[in-house]
Amino acid sequence: MIWLALALSAGFYWTDVGPKQALVCQVTELESCLANLSTQVRRQLPQTIDGLNHAMARRGAMVLPLVDTEVSGLILISPSHIPQTILVDLSGELHSFPLVESQKLTLWHELGHLQAAVLVDKGLMEGLTDYQHEWVADCYLVWRSARETQGLDLAWQQYHRRNIDVMKDVSFMSHWTVPVLSQLLSRYNLEELTRFATFDALMRDFLPQLEQANQDTLDEFSSLIHRSFSTQASLHLPSYMYWRKPALRQYFESTLVSLLGRDGANLWLQEQSMLMTL
Structure with a gap:
């Protein structure tokens, strides 16, 4: 069995994923990193470094699940493509949001995709959709960050x-995990989250109580989010999707x-006819 979290070099290392391990590689160390995989496992990957780089494109990270008794997957990390801050235009004014420990959170999210397979193997979930994969990965990030930092700041940052x-x-709706994260962060405080020794123990407790939005509901939220935040949506329609506005708020x-701060948020909510919808 591969040793737990064996640090092979600064550019690649092994880390636990349930009973298996994942190999984490920085894209600058691909050749030496891939040498640590067996020939059988390598056959499941693009056959050249260029092929892997092409698959990676300009993403900050990518996970490649593998079929093997010991290796659960390969995670590629490109630090130069992981943002340290994000900007958003609200009501014609640009606002910045700093991303603390963004490389660490990116890694935990990718590990969460592999943890989703562990949940399936243990019978806790089945037939995961792409969207379910995303919110499982973010749930893992929340649990992992809570245990690693003894705080919830990074969990809320991801939210x-x-x-x-x-x-x-709104094309990022495929990664809008907030309907699930809001339930997770409402149900468990820091002490309760860290009490779960494993991620699957948390999910065994959380999943039976989770309310999952269907695609029609997500489509309605997508439409309302676009109407509420898009700089192209100039027509004011205060009653548009009114039945979704309480949850959106x-x-x-x-x-x-x-x-925006409390006052700025209240003003924005008032402009969107959401201030009195709860």
Whole structure:
């Protein structure tokens, strides 16, 4: 069995994923990193370094699940493509949101994708959609960050980042995990989260109580988010998707406060006819 979290070099190392391990590689160390995989495992990957770089494109990270008794997957990290801050235009004014420990959170999210396979193997979930993969990965990030930092600041940072991404562009709805993260962060405080020794123990407790939005609901939120935040949506329609506005306010209010302050958030909510919808 591969040794737990064996640091092979500054550019690549092994880390636990359930009963298996994942190999984490910086893209600048691909050749020496891949040499640590067996020939059988290598056959499951693009056959050249150029092929892997092409698959990676300009992403900050990518996970490649593998079929093997010991290796769960390969995670590629490109630090130069991991943002340290994000910008969003709200009501014609540009606001910045700093991303602390962004490389670490990126890694934890990618590890979360591999943890999703562990949940399936243990019968806790089945037939995961791409969207379910994303919120499982972010749930892992929340649990891991809580245990590693003994705090929830990084968990809330990820929550806000998911909101800000869709504020900027609703094409990020595929990664809008906030409807699940809001339930996770509401149900468990820091002490309760850190009490779970493993991620699957947390999910065994959380999943039976989780309310999952169907695609029609997500599509309605996508439409309302676009109408509310897009700089192209100039026509004011206060009753548009009114039945979704209470939940939208619930999901976005803390993010708006982090960007605009309490007074600014209240003003924005009032302009969007959401201030009195709770």
